Structure formats: C-alpha cells, structure tokens
Amino acid sequence: MSTAQPLRLSQLTAAISETLNNVFGHRTFWIVADVTNHTFRPDKNYHNFDLVEKDPASNTLIAKIQAKAWGKGAVSIAEFQTLTGQRFTNNINVLVNVSVNFHPVYGLQLTINAIDSNFTLGLLEAQRLATLARLVRENPEFIRKVGDDFITRNKELALNRVIQNIAVISSKTSAGWQDFRHTLENNHFHYAFTVDDYFTVVQGENNAQQFLTRLIDVFNSAKDYDVVVIIRGGGAQTDFLIFDDYMIGKAIAKFPVPIITGIGHQKNETIADLMAHTPTKTPTKAAEFIVNHNRSFEDAINKFRQNIIIRAQQKFAADFKALGQVNNTIVNKSHNILADHKDKLYTMGTSILTKPRVIVYNKLNDIGQIRSNLNTFSSIYIRNQKSYLAHFVSMIKIASPENTLKRGFAIIKNKNKITSDPDDLAIGNEIGIILADKEITATVTSKKEYDGNDFNV
Amino acid sequence: METTLTYEEAYKELAAIAKEIESESVSVDVLAQKVRRASELITWCQTKLRTTEAEVNKIIAQMDKQP
Numbered sequence: 001m002s003t004a005q006p007l008r009l010s011q012l013t014a015a016i017s018e019t020l021n022n023v024f025g026h027r028t029f030w031i032v033a034d035v036t037n038h039t040f041r042p043d044k045n046y047h048n049f050d051l052v053e054k055d056p057a058s059n060t061l062i063a064k065i066q067a068k069a070w071g072k073g074a075v076s077i078a079e080f081q082t083l084t085g086q087r088f089t090n091n092i093n094v095l096v097n098v099s100v101n102f103h104p105v106y107g108l109q110l111t112i113n114a115i116d117s118n119f120t121l122g123l124l125e126a127q128r129l130a131t132l133a134r135l136v137r138e139n140p141e142f143i144r145k146v147g148d149d150f151i152t153r154n155k156e157l158a159l160n161r162v163i164q165n166i167a168v169i170s171s172k173t174s175a176g177w178q179d180f181r182h183t184l185e186n187n188h189f190h191y192a193f194t195v196d197d198y199f200t201v202v203q204g205e206n207n208a209q210q211f212l213t214r215l216i217d218v219f220n221s222a223k224d225y226d227v228v229v230i231i232r233g234g235g236a237q238t239d240f241l242i243f244d245d246y247m248i249g250k251a252i253a254k255f256p257v258p259i260i261t262g263i264g265h266q267k268n269e270t271i272a273d274l275m276a277h278t279p280t281k282t283p284t285k286a287a288e289f290i291v292n293h294n295r296s297f298e299d300a301i302n303k304f305r306q307n308i309i310i311r312a313q314q315k316f317a318a319d320f321k322a323l324g325q326v327n328n329t330i331v332n333k334s335h336n337i338l339a340d341h342k343d344k345l346y347t348m349g350t351s352i353l354t355k356p357r358v359i360v361y362n363k364l365n366d367i368g369q370i371r372s373n374l375n376t377f378s379s380i381y382i383r384n385q386k387s388y389l390a391h392f393v394s395m396i397k398i399a400s401p402e403n404t405l406k407r408g409f410a411i412i413k414n415k416n417k418i419t420s421d422p423d424d425l426a427i428g429n430e431i432g433i434i435l436a437d438k439e440i441t442a443t444v445t446s447k448k449e450y451d452g453n454d455f456n457v
Numbered sequence: 458m459e460t461t462l463t464y465e466e467a468y469k470e471l472a473a474i475a476k477e478i479e480s481e482s483v484s485v486d487v488l489a490q491k492v493r494r495a496s497e498l499i500t501w502c503q504t505k506l507r508t509t510e511a512e513v514n515k516i517i518a519q520m521d522k523q524p
Contacts, residue, residue, distance in 0.1 A: 309517050316510045322468070323502050326475045330495045333478040334488060341485050 013104040020108075024100035028113055031098060033063075038090050045074045047088065051096070051110060067098065069112035076114045083117040084124060085240035095119035124241070131246050131271055135253065143253045143275070150274045152253035157277060159258050161297045163226040163290045165194045167218045167257075169211070172199040176233035176264050176283035183287035191294050196223070202232040208245040215251050225257050227290070230272060231283040233264020243270035252276050262286030410435040422447065464505050471498040 007015075033051035040047050047069040055062050069077055077088045086092060095116040101109050136145050142153035166184075170177040177197075184193055200214040201207040218228055230252075232240075242248065243263055249271040252259050258277035262285055263270055273279035280286040397403065401411070413432040414424050425431060425444050433440040474495045477483045483491055 312510075312513050312517075316506060316513075319464075319468075319506050320503075323471075323499060323506070326468075326471050326495075327499050329475045329479055330492060330499075333475075333481070334492045337478065337481055337483065337485070337488060340481075 010104060013102075017102045017104065020100060020102045028097050028099050030095060030116070031110075032093065032095050032119075035088070035092050035094060036090050038088070040088075044070070046070045047074060047077060047112070049090075051098075065108065065110055066106075067096075067110040067112060069115075073112035073114070077112070080115045080117045080120065084120045086120055086124060087241075088115070092120065093123060124244075128244050128271065131244060131249065132274070134246060135249050135271070135275070139250055139253065143250075150253075152275050154253055154255050154259050154275060154277050157256070157258045159277070159293065160226045162294050164192070164294075165196075165223065165225050166290070167196050167198055167221070167223070167225045167228045168231065169198045169200060169202070169214050169218070169228065170231045170283075171202045172197075174202070174232055174283075176231045176262065179233075180229065180231050180262060180283035180287045183284045184290065187287075187291040189291065189295055189298065191291060193290075196221070196225075202230075202242060208242055208248055211242060211245075212247055212251055215248075215255065218257070219255070227277075228255065228257050228259045229262060229286050229290075230259060230276070231262040231264070231286060233262065233283055240270055243272035245271070248272055249275045260286050260289060405434070405436055462501065464502060464509075467498050467502050467505070471495060471502065474498075 031051070033053055036050045036052050038047065038049035049067055049069075051065055051067045052061055053063040054060065080086070081088055088094075096112050097114040097116075098110040098112055101111050103109060132150070135143050136150070144151050168177065168180065170180070181195065184195065198214040198217055200211050202211060215228070218225065240263060243261075252272055253275040259275075260278045260280060261270075261273050261276045262280045262283040263273065264282040269279060278289060280289050405411070411434040412419055412425070413434070414429060416432070419425070425447065427444050427447060429444045431442055431444060433442055474483075474491050478488075478491065478495075
C-alpha cells in the first residue's frame with residue numbers, strides 16, 4: 001500500500017520528461033545502428049522506424065529504440081539516398097545523429113537530425129569491392145581484371161555494325177525507359193529500330209532474382225538481338241544497389257549479347273556497368289550511343305561511296321587517256337610505217353626504172369665499141385693479108401718454071417719423067433732436056449761430080 | 458567482236474599491238490590486219506568504257522537520290 005497521494009500519469013510523464021530533458025535535452029549523439037520496421041509517409045515526409053543493435057555472434061537483439069525523422073532529418077535522409085544510391089529502409093546499417101525525446105503519449109523516441117552518407121558509402125563500397133573481387137575470383141573463365149579494368153566475355157563481344165534489334169530491360173514506369181524510347185525513335189537520321197521490352201522491377205536488392213529472370217527471358221527468346229539495354233533512372237536517385245548484385249554482375253559478364261547500360265546514377269559505376277559491354281550514364285545516352293554507332297556505320301558507307309565515285313572517275317579518266325594514247329600511237333606509227341615503206345618502195349622503184357636503161361645503154365655502148373673495133377681490125381687484117389698475098393704472088397711468079405727456065409735452068413726428063421736425081425741417070429740413057437721453049441733429046445755419055453760455082457748468084 | 462572479251466584482255470592485246478607497231482617490228486604483210494584489229498579493239502574498249510561510265514553515273518545518281 002502506498003501512503004503518498006498517487007500521482008496522475010501525466011505528472012509522472014512530465015517528471016520523466018523533465019528528467020530526460022535535463023540530462024539529454026540539448027545534446028545530440030552519433031550512433032551506429034540497424035534500421036528496422038521502417039515506414040515512410042511521403043505526404044508528410046515522415047519516417048518511422050526502429051533502431052536496433054544485434055549481437056554480432058548470436059544475432060539476437062541487444063538494444064532497440066523507436067526513431068523518427070522529419071523536417072531536417074528527412075531532408076538529410078533524402079540527401080543520403082541520393083548520395084549513396086541506397087534507399088533508407090530496413091536492414092541497413094547507418095551512422096545517425098540523434099536527439100533523445102520523450103513524448104507523454106508516444107514515449108521515448110530518437111529523433112534523427114542527420115545521417116552520415118559517408119559511413120554508408122564506405123560500407124557499400126567495401127561491399128561492392130568484395131563483390132567485384134568475388135566475381136573475378138569465382139568466374140575466371142569470363143571475368144578477369146587487367147589493371148583497373150574488368151575484362152568480361154560480354155565486353156569482348158563485337159558489336160554488330162548496325163544495331164537494330166534491341167531488348168530493353170527496364171521498369172515499366174521508369175521515366176528512363178521513356179527517355180530511351182523517345183531518343184531512339186526521334187533520332188535525326190530516321191533510323192528504325194525494333195525494340196522488345198522486358199519489364200521488371202529495377203530497384204531494391206531483393207528484386208535481383210526477378211531481374212535475372214528477365215535477362216534469361218531475353219536469352220531464351222531465341223531472337224537475334226543486336227544488343228540488350230539495361231536502363232533505369234529518371235526518377236529518384238536511389239536504389240541502385242540491385243546493380244551491384246553479385247548474380248546480376250555475373251549474368252551480365254557472361255551474357256552472349258552485348259549489353260549496354262544506362263542506369264542513370266551519379267555515384268561510381270555500378271558492378272553492372274563494369275561487367276557490361278558499354279556503360280553509359282543515362283538512358284538517353286544509351287540511346288544516343290546506339291544512334292551514333294549506326295551513324296558511324298553510315299558515315300563509313302558514305303565515305304566508301306565517295307571513294308568509289310572518285311576512284312571510278314579517276315579510273316575512267318585514266319582508261320580513256322590510255323586508250324587515246326594507244327590509239328594515237330597505232331595511228332601515227334602505222335602511218336609512219338606505211339610512209340617508210342612507201343619511201344623504200346619509191347626508191348626501189350626508181351632504181352628499177354633507171355637501172356635497166358643504164359645497163360642497156362652500157363651494153364649498147366660495148367657492142368658499138370666492139371663493132372667499130374671489128375671494122376678497124378678486119379680492114380687492117382685484110383689489108384695485111386692482101387699484102388702478104390701479093391708478096392707470095394710475086395714470090396711464086398719468081399719461082400715459076402718458065403721464069404726459072406728463062407734464067408738458064410733446064411729440066412731433065414728420064415723416060416718422059418722429070419727428074420732431079422742424077423742417080424736415075426745411067427750412061428747411055430736417052431734423056432730429054434727442056435731448055436727455054438725447046439725440048440732436046442740427048443744421050444748420057446759421062447757422069448762425074450760437079451764442083452763449079454755457076455750457081456753462085 | 459568476241460562476246461567473252463574483257464576490257465583487260467582487250468586492252469592488253471591492244472597494248473601488245475601498239476608496242477609491236479611502235480617498235481616497227483610489225484611486217485607490212487600483217488600491218489593492215491593489225492591496225493584493223495587495233496581499231497576494233499579501240500572502238501570496243503571505248504564503247505565498253507562509255508557504257509560502264511554511264512552505268513556507274515546512273516548508279517551514283519541513284520545513290521545520291523537516297524541519302
């Protein structure tokens with residue numbers, strides 16, 4: 001039994017309040033705790049949650065207290081979400097600045113004044129690095145680290161020259177999805193695209209499995225996609241942690257179609273970005289990348305076309321020129337050859353015409369010469385012969401028997417035959433002697449050798 | 458002219474004739490024959506070049522119509 005007059009509850013709560021105020025009133029504390037039972041009323045920008053501490057060994061609660069954030073605390077939480085990409089929600093470990101409040105109705109509560117983004121960033125970064133290290137360690141066949149870069153199978157895929165068939169993994173309600181489609185469909189060059197949407201929830205680490213399922217759906221579609229585009233963004237700059245998920249990073253690294261990310265975040269690249277073929281900053285940039293990629297193909301084609309035109313024209317010019325030169329050569333040279341041959345022929349013809357005349361003339365000359373020689377020499381010859389003849393005539397005349405007889409010589413005949421051999425004549429032979437114009441008959445009376453010189457004329 | 462003739466073949470033959478004529482090693486017996494052949498080849502080559510050029514210009518014009 002109590003002896004004192006009982007207090008009204010409000011008197012007690014007022015006393016507690018005063019006592020707490022005296023001790024904690026204007027003080028603030030930095031504490032590390034986990035968040036749980038979190039609710040948020042966007043209309044009032046009011047967070048309600050519990051802060052808890054668990055025993056690291058047993059995981060049992062060793063401390064728990066209600067907490068709320070509104071006003072500057074809520075603003076700090078919004079900044080925290082933007083900076084870290086981490087939504088303020090259950091099961092996160094935070095460093096918060098709190099004041100201790102006691103409310104007569106709601107009891108003991110901590111009011112959040114500020115939340116330290118760097119603390120969470122540090123945690124997240126450590127977690128991210130651990131995930132990256134695990135990706136490299138456990139998947140050496142398609143992820144390796146070279147210097148600061150991650151080389152993945154997806155990164156090593158060659159982009160098709162033209163990107164036309166696109167699978168998009170995105171949230172249906174995402175402003176980023178609309179940005180992407182708008183940029184793609186209203187491109188300056190009127191490129192046409194076939195875009196298949198694979199809608200999923202792209203926020204909250206817990207939705208990683210759903211996201212993975214959609215990626216597998218793309219793979220199983222058996223469509224020849226040129227690229228897979230993963231986008232989110234546009235809305236609140238929170239909740240990118242899904243893109244730091246181990247399984248998603250692994251799936252992207254291994255995926256057989258080049259993946260372009262346009263995740264639209266401000267902090268460091270997510271693991272999805274690092275594993276993907278081509279990371280871009282925003283959905284709009286992802287679309288621009290695709291359009292530019294196609295544009296560079298068209299540029300290359302145009303350059304080829306220009307080269308073909310120029311080369312074709314050069315070739316034609318050169319060919320026409322070469323043909324013209326050959327033509328000239330043939331025409332000129334043919335004329336030359338003909339002219340040369342004509343000259344030679346003319347020269348030959350001329351000599352053929354004149355030479356015979358000369359020959360004939362010369363021959364005629366020769367013949368004339370011979371004829372005149374003949375004349376001259378024959379008459380000389382005849383004259384000589386005549387004189388020889390005359391000489392002989394006179395000689396013969398001189399030697400004639402008449403003349404010999406006239407000169408005193410006589411012819412002896414023996415038996416009616418003229419003889420000049422005295423041996424034919426024997427003594428007693430009757431001989432005839434012809435002397436001048438008389439024949440005398442005589443008888444040989446003697447014969448002796450004669451040695452007179454009556455004939456010495 | 459042969460239907461299977463290519464420009465390269467025709468031009469090669471033409472160049473050979475031209476060389477022969479240029480070096481005056483061609484005999485007068487076959488000069489007319491060679492020049493006739495050369496003339497045929499030149500006409501053929503020119504026709505071929507012109508038609509090809511016209512065709513190419515047409516194709517280029519078509520390419521320009523669809524940028």
